[in-house]
Amino acid sequence: MPSGEVFTGPVEESANSWVEFTYPAIEEGKEVDGVRLEFKDGKVFQTCAKNN
Secondary structure (H helix, E strand, O other): OOOOOOOOOOOOOOOOEEEEOOOOEEEOOEEEEOOEEEEEOOEEEEEEOOEO
16 A cells, blocks of 8 residues: 555454554654554554664
8 A cells, every 4th residue: 555544444342463564654753663553452552663
C-alpha cells in the first residue's frame, strides 16, 4: 500500500495480533524506525522500536 494506511474494523475486544511499520516516523523531532505494536484483547500491551 503506497500510502502506508490500513483500515480495519475488528471487534474492539477481540484483536490479538501485532502490527509492524517498515517505514520511519517522526516523534518529538526524533526519527523512530521499526515500530512494532502487539495487541491482546483489543489493547496494545507491548511496544518496541529498532531505533529511538
